[in-house]
Amino acid sequence: MNAVKPGALHGVKVLDLSRVLAGPWATQMLGxxxxxVVKVERxxxxxxxxxxxxxWVNEGESPGxxxxxxxxxxxxxxxxxxxxxxxxxGQALVRRLAARAxxxxxxxxxxxxxxxxxxxxxxxxxxRGLIYCSITGFGxxxxxxxxxxxxxxxxxxxxxxxxxxxxxxxxxxGPVKVGVALVDIMTGxxxxxxxxxxxxxxxxTGEGQHIDVSLLDVQVAALANQAANHLVGGQVPQRMxxxxxxxxxxxxxxxxxxxxxxxxxxxxxxxxxCAVAGHPEWAADARFQTNAARVGHRQELVALxxxxxxxxxxxxxxxxxxxxxxxxxxxxxIEQVFSDPHVVARGLRVQMPGPSGEEISGVGNxxxxxxTPVTYSxxxxxxxxxxxxxxxxxxxx
Numbered sequence: 111m112n113a114v115k116p117g118a119l120h121g122v123k124v125l126d127l128s129r130v131l132a133g134p135w136a137t138q139m140l141g142x143x144x145x146x147v148v149k150v151e152r153x154x155x156x157x158x159x160x161x162x163x164x165x166w167v168n169e170g171e172s173p174g175x176x177x178x179x180x181x182x183x184x185x186x187x188x189x190x191x192x193x194x195x196x197x198x199x200g201q202a203l204v205r206r207l208a209a210r211a212x213x214x215x216x217x218x219x220x221x222x223x224x225x226x227x228x229x230x231x232x233x234x235x236x237x238r239g240l241i242y243c244s245i246t247g248f249g250x251x252x253x254x255x256x257x258x259x260x261x262x263x264x265x266x267x268x269x270x271x272x273x274x275x276x277x278x279x280x281x282x283x284g285p286v287k288v289g290v291a292l293v294d295i296m297t298g299x300x301x302x303x304x305x306x307x308x309x310x311x312x313x314x315t316g317e318g319q320h321i322d323v324s325l326l327d328v329q330v331a332a333l334a335n336q337a338a339n340h341l342v343g344g345q346v347p348q349r350m351x352x353x354x355x356x357x358x359x360x361x362x363x364x365x366x367x368x369x370x371x372x373x374x375x376x377x378x379x380x381x382x383x384c385a386v387a388g389h390p391e392w393a394a395d396a397r398f399q400t401n402a403a404r405v406g407h408r409q410e411l412v413a414l415x416x417x418x419x420x421x422x423x424x425x426x427x428x429x430x431x432x433x434x435x436x437x438x439x440x441x442x443x444i445e446q447v448f449s450d451p452h453v454v455a456r457g458l459r460v461q462m463p464g465p466s467g468e469e470i471s472g473v474g475n476x477x478x479x480x481x482t483p484v485t486y487s488x489x490x491x492x493x494x495x496x497x498x499x500x501x502x503x504x505x506x507x
Contacts, residue, residue, distance in 0.1 A: 123211045127217075128217040133217040136245070142484045177490060182489075210504050217245040230320045238316070238318060246325070265329065266285065359411060360375075372438050
């Protein structure tokens with residue numbers, strides 16, 4: 111049997127003092143890439159998300175099993191140690207671990223770890239090379255720095271909900287949050303990118319640094335083209351349902367048995383769409399010849415397309431459009447996602463043995479590295495399961 115190749119971050123020690131989602135998402139990414147991630151949790155309680163069920167890994171068991179489905183989504187490839195940060199002994203132990211760590215990730219409120227002597231200023235004195243990543247709702251500075259920040263709140267405050275949902279004039283119109291805690295997830299990804307950059311800087315200079323990542327900063331940065339539309343064009347983007355502010359047709363359309371999505375990104379694709387729909391004359395119409403013209407005559411074109419899309423089933427449309435090279439697709443529920451043949455072929459559902467031998471299903475890491483592939487070495491841990499092991503490994507003697 112071939113030995114598993116060391117991951118790209120093999121040898122990197124990560125001390126994870128974070129909980130819930132943004133921080134654990136970042137550290138899970140580092141663990142997937144081969145880092146040794148040690149998750150510090152409150153004795154007897156652990157990460158809040160351990161209790162965020164049902165469902166539980168062992169369905170029918172009490173929450174005391176401490177493995178909710180939510181917890182498993184962000185905590186594989188980690189070892190759990192139970193340490194009481196409010197005690198002097200616990201603080202001393204974390205300082206000793208931090209002295210051996212390459213990276214520390216925390217998401218306490220601003221200044222929350224200072225009282226324990228576990229803030230960046232204190233720990234950088236015992237470990238000059240420590241990369242200390244703080245994740246908060248609003249950052250270490252600014253008038254909102256002391257406020258608690260939560261994904262849903264930030265989706266509203268950061269503008270995402272102003273462009274998500276049906277227009278106010280439409281039935282069911284109004285602001286809607288994204289169906290997953292997307293700001294937390296994006297913040298975890300930005301944080302892991304910053305940590306990798308800091309590791310490279312330390313490789314050159316030997317110096318650690320403090321990384322300040324906030325949910326609000328990330329949400330504003332991720333407004334992408336919507337922010338550019340405002341900053342460049344002076345317009346205030348509005349909710350448009352599933353329509354795109356800059357591209358037409360780029361939205362959902364009704365079919366004979368449901369809905370499908372069209373994402374027509376250029377004029378050649380639009381011409382092929384019109385041919386499949388049996389209306390090549392639409393592509394020659396001055397109102398629709400270019401994307402800019404189509405954006406200007408959005409309502410007329412969408413009405414014409416809808417009058418045709420309802421005449422065939424979703425499958426019939428997708429088969430015909432894919433043959434013509436027109437980007438399109440169904441709207442799957444999550445069960446359909448994991449039975450999709452391409453998703454299956456890409457291995458996006460993974461199985462791991464749980465801490466008690468049970469099987470845990472999870473979503474695979476989407477990164478594909480040819481020389482240092484992602485591995486799934488450790489299942490989401492039971493609370494405090496590795497306390498003695500980590501102390502032995504990190505603090506020998």
